[in-house]
Amino acid sequence: MVSSEYNSPQTIIDNLHSAVIVIGENLQVVCMNPAAEMLFHISNARAVTKNIRELVINEHEFFDRLERSIISSHPYTVYDGQLRLHHHKVVDVDYSVSPIQFQDKGMFLLLEFIRLKTQHKLSQENSILSQYEASKSLLRGLAHEIKNPLGGIRGAAQLLEREIKDEGSDSTQLTQIIINEADRLKNLLDRMVGPKDIPTKNDVNIHKILEHVRQLVLAENNHLTIAADYDPSLPDLHADESMMIQVILNITRNAVTALDLSDKKTADRKKITFRTRAQRNCKIGSHTYPLVARVDIKDNGSGVSKEIQEKIFMPMITGHAEGTGLGLSIAQSLVQQHNGLIEFTSKPGETIFTLLLPLNTH
Ligand SMILES: Nc1ncnc2c1ncn2[C@@H]1O[C@H](COP(=O)(O)OP(=O)(O)OP(=O)(O)O)[C@@H](O)[C@H]1O
Ligand SMILES: [Mg+2]
Structure with missing residues (x-):
C-alpha cells in the first residue's frame, strides 16, 4: 500500500497472502496490497486510477453486490466464486466485501480475495505425484x-x-x-x-531455454506463432539445461499437435504463448517454496480430451494413434528431478501446461 492515509496497518496488510483492495464509493481503487498486485497483474500505482470494473470484467453480479453493499453497509462473503479478471484469466476465489465508514471521508469497501489453490487443485497435484510414483x-x-x-x-x-x-x-x-x-x-x-541420468545443474536462464525451443519449433512448423510474455526479472534457475530443453520441447510439441496446423483455414489463428512469472510461497507436494519460477505454455488448440485428463502424465497414455505417450511422463520425471511439478488446465480453445520450478535451491 502506498497511500499514507492507510499507512498504519501497512506492514501487516502487505504481508498477507490474501489479496486486499480498498475501493471508494465510486468503485475506484484506492489501494491494493502486493498479493492483489499479483492476482490482478497490475501495480498498485496503475490500479489506483482505475475503476474496479476495469479489473474484474463482465461480472454483473459481482458489481451489483458491491453497489448493494455500499447502499446497505452490509458485508458479505462468497465462497468458491469465480471471477474473470482484466487479463482474461478466470480465477477461483473466496472473497469478502466489508464496508468501512470513515467519518470524514465517507464509505469505502474492503475487498479481500483468497485465491483457491482449491482442495480440488491440491488433491489433483497430489494425485499427479502419487499416480506418477505408483506407475513408475x-x-x-x-x-x-x-x-x-x-x-x-x-x-x-x-x-x-x-x-x-x-x-x-x-x-x-x-x-x-x-x-x-x-x-x-x-x-x-x-x-x-524414464531418464536415469543424474541432472548436471548449473545456473541457467529460463528465457534462454524458452527462446531456444521457440526457434527450434518455429523452424519445424511454417505457419506457427509462438508469443513470448516473459518476466525479465526472474532469477536464474539452478537446473540441467538440456533436461529443461527436453521438458519444454515435449510440452510445446504436444501443443503444436493440438493446434492442428494442417487445417489451413484456421492455421493463422492458432497460437502458442510462452509466459514466465515468479510465484511466491508456492506449495509443491508437501513442501512450500518461498520463490518458484512459473512457466506457462498455453495453446488455443483442441484441448486435452476428457478421457485421458486424469492419467495424462502416466507413460503410454496417448490421444494419438501415432503417439507413444511418453513425452509428458518423461517431462514430469525430469521436472521432479528438479523438485518441480508440471500441472495443466484444459478446455477446448485453451490449454495451459504449467511448470513450477523452485528457485534458489542451491
Ligand atoms: N497441449 C495439448 N493439447 C491437447 N492435448 C494434449 C496436449 N498436450 C498433451 N495432450 C494429450 O496428452 C497425450 C499425452 O501426451 P504425451 O506427450 O505424453 O504423449 P504423445 O504426445 O501422445 O506421444 P510422444 O511420446 O510422442 O510425446 C497426447 O497424446 C495428447 O492427447
Ligand atoms: Mg508428446
Whole structure:
C-alpha cells in the first residue's frame, strides 16, 4: 500500500497472502496490497486510477453486490466464486466485501480475495505425484523382468547368427530382425522407465531455454506463432539445461499437435504463448517454496480430451494413434528431478501446461 492515509496497518496488510483492495464509493481503487498486485497483474500505482470494473470484467453480479453493499453497509462473503479478471484469466476465489465508514471521508469497501489453490487443485497435484510414483515403480519392476529374457533372446540370436555364418548360410537377415527388435524393445523400456541420468545443474536462464525451443519449433512448423510474455526479472534457475530443453520441447510439441496446423483455414489463428512469472510461497507436494519460477505454455488448440485428463502424465497414455505417450511422463520425471511439478488446465480453445520450478535451491 502506498497511500499514507492507510499507512498504519501497512506492514501487516502487505504481508498477507490474501489479496486486499480498498475501493471508494465510486468503485475506484484506492489501494491494493502486493498479493492483489499479483492476482490482478497490475501495480498498485496503475490500479489506483482505475475503476474496479476495469479489473474484474463482465461480472454483473459481482458489481451489483458491491453497489448493494455500499447502499446497505452490509458485508458479505462468497465462497468458491469465480471471477474473470482484466487479463482474461478466470480465477477461483473466496472473497469478502466489508464496508468501512470513515467519518470524514465517507464509505469505502474492503475487498479481500483468497485465491483457491482449491482442495480440488491440491488433491489433483497430489494425485499427479502419487499416480506418477505408483506407475513408475510398477514400470521399473516390469522393465527389469522383461529386459532379462530380452537380453537372453538377443544373445541367442547372436550365437545363432555366428553358427549360420559358419555353415555358409545366407539367412542372417532373420537373426538381424530378432536382434534389432530386441534392441527396439529395450530402448522402449528405457524410455518408459524414464531418464536415469543424474541432472548436471548449473545456473541457467529460463528465457534462454524458452527462446531456444521457440526457434527450434518455429523452424519445424511454417505457419506457427509462438508469443513470448516473459518476466525479465526472474532469477536464474539452478537446473540441467538440456533436461529443461527436453521438458519444454515435449510440452510445446504436444501443443503444436493440438493446434492442428494442417487445417489451413484456421492455421493463422492458432497460437502458442510462452509466459514466465515468479510465484511466491508456492506449495509443491508437501513442501512450500518461498520463490518458484512459473512457466506457462498455453495453446488455443483442441484441448486435452476428457478421457485421458486424469492419467495424462502416466507413460503410454496417448490421444494419438501415432503417439507413444511418453513425452509428458518423461517431462514430469525430469521436472521432479528438479523438485518441480508440471500441472495443466484444459478446455477446448485453451490449454495451459504449467511448470513450477523452485528457485534458489542451491
Ligand atoms: N497441449 C495439448 N493439447 C491437447 N492435448 C494434449 C496436449 N498436450 C498433451 N495432450 C494429450 O496428452 C497425450 C499425452 O501426451 P504425451 O506427450 O505424453 O504423449 P504423445 O504426445 O501422445 O506421444 P510422444 O511420446 O510422442 O510425446 C497426447 O497424446 C495428447 O492427447
Ligand atoms: Mg508428446
